[in-house]
Amino acid sequence: MVQLIIVGILILLPWCAWSEQVERIKLYTYHDKPPYIVSLKERSGLYFDIVRLLNEFHDDVQYQLVFRPKIRIRSELEQEQLNGAVLGVNPVWFGDNDQIKHLWSDPLFYDTDEFVSSVKRPFEYKNPTSLHGKRYGGVQGYFYPKLHDAEKLEKLQRVDANSEKALLELVLKQQIDFAVVSRPTYFYYARKHGWWTSLSLSHQAHQKYYRAILAPKKHKDKLGILLNTTNSIGFKKHMKQLVRSYHISE
Structure with a gap:
């Protein structure tokens, strides 16, 4: 029995040494909706898969997806004070069109709000007057x-x-004229x-944009x-395959 315990300890020692050397970095998101996040508890959805993909490219760094309300981010x-990066966002949403306030990745994938x-x-959007006299639904805190x-x-x-699912339910009940919802x-x-x-769906969408990663300049190193x-070319190649598996157009 004693020998078995010693063997177990010897097996665990390399793992403990490796885990101490690995730096853990948080990637925050405020998009708690499918397919980006299907289940926080089960850690399933596109964003969790993106984090897993990132971890395949690193031995000494492990990224962890963390949900955090937008207002807190x-x-x-x-x-x-943000100790990490933000996944799935766009410079326009953070008043950083020229990308000078924060560091930004290349686009991860392109998206559409319908x-x-x-x-x-x-409802068909043709021009701004199409909106007059209408009642629409949006997620609280979204612009x-x-x-x-x-x-x-x-x-x-x-x-x-409080969610895009709730918006779709309001549309189905005809309590609003239209809602703005991410296409995926x-x-x-x-x-x-x-x-x-x-x-x-209106033939003309609300907006088309890309999703990227925001990193505070404070943590540039x-x-x-x-x-x-x-x-990198290698990551982008795998990213295309991943996005395609979620039926999101490139």
């Missing part, structure tokens, strides 16, 4: 650039929900709940390695 960024309405009352001016002029009324999220729920015949990896 913004606050910690402004106070230079106007989603009920087939019983389909929708194409709708901002109409809201400011009180030509458009906003209804907040729309397809995920349409497949899961069989909503294909009940929902309609530590997070520069991360950005070098995401910008």
Whole structure:
């Protein structure tokens, strides 16, 4: 019995030594919605797969995906207290169009926010006047650039929900004229709940954009390695295959 314990300890020693040498870095996200995050508990979804892919490129660094509310991420960024990077974001959303406030990776993949309405009352966006007199749904705390001016002029009324699934349910109940929902999220729920015949997409989308990784300049030395990896040809090749497996167009 004693010999078995000694053997077990000897087996564990190299693992303990390796784990002490590995640096753990957090990648934050505030997008708790499928297919980006299918389950936080089961650690499933595109963002978890991206983190696993990153870890395959490193022996001495292990990245960990952590959900954190958007308002807290913004606050910690402004106070230079964010200890990690932010996954799946765009420079425009953080007022960094010229990419001078923070460090940014190359685009990980491209995405679209859609106007989603009920087939019983389909909404088509043609120009800003299309919004007048409408009631739309958005996720609380999210900013929708194409709708901002109409809201400011009180030509458009906003209804907040805590998730895009809740927005789609409001559309199905015809409690709002349309909602703005990420295209991959729309397809995920349409497949899961069989909503294909009940929902309609406007021919013109709300906006098209890319998702990338934001890294605070304060941690340039530590997070520069991360950005070098995401910008490499090898990583981008695997990233394309991964995104394609989630039925997201490149």
